[in-house]
Amino acid sequence: MSTVADSIRRGLEQAVAYADGQGDERDYGVHIPERVDVKAIRAKLAMTQEEFAGRFGFSVNTLRHWEQGSRQPEGPTRAYLIVIDRASQAVQQALQAV
Numbered sequence: 718m719s720t721v722a723d724s725i726r727r728g729l730e731q732a733v734a735y736a737d738g739q740g741d742e743r744d745y746g747v748h749i750p751e752r753v754d755v756k757a758i759r760a761k762l763a764m765t766q767e768e769f770a771g772r773f774g775f776s777v778n779t780l781r782h783w784e785q786g787s788r789q790p791e792g793p794t795r796a797y798l799i800v801i802d803r804a805s806q807a808v809q810q811a812l813q814a815v
Contacts, residue, residue, distance in 0.1 A: 753795045755783040758802045772809060773801055 734740045759769040759780075766784070770777045782788040790798060801808050 747796070749792055749796050749799070751789075753783075753790055753798045755780065755790070755798060758798060759784075761802065762805055772812075773797075774812070 731740065759766065762769065764772065766777055766780050769775070770780045779788070783790055789795075
């Protein structure tokens with residue numbers, strides 16, 4: 718079996734163990750930064766505010782507040798923005814209507 722397949726298999730086994738309450742939560746920590754540069758993420762994707770907001774489900778007004786620095790996204794939204802930054806194609810594909 719390939720290294721990639723082994724890694725996927727181990728990951729799935731760990732996910733099942735964690736879901737069954739057998740995993741140690743200390744082994745599954747995530748880091749969500751306190752601040753996210755929303756404008757930089759949007760610029761990296763070469764989208765207008767309207768395109769970015771529409772594509773990923775934000776209001777344009779909220780996006781503008783984030784970019785102007787008058788507000789910061791809350792924790793779950795910061796995590797979502799990080800995923801958009803790192804895997805925008807996967808997010809877009811997941812959000813497409815079936």
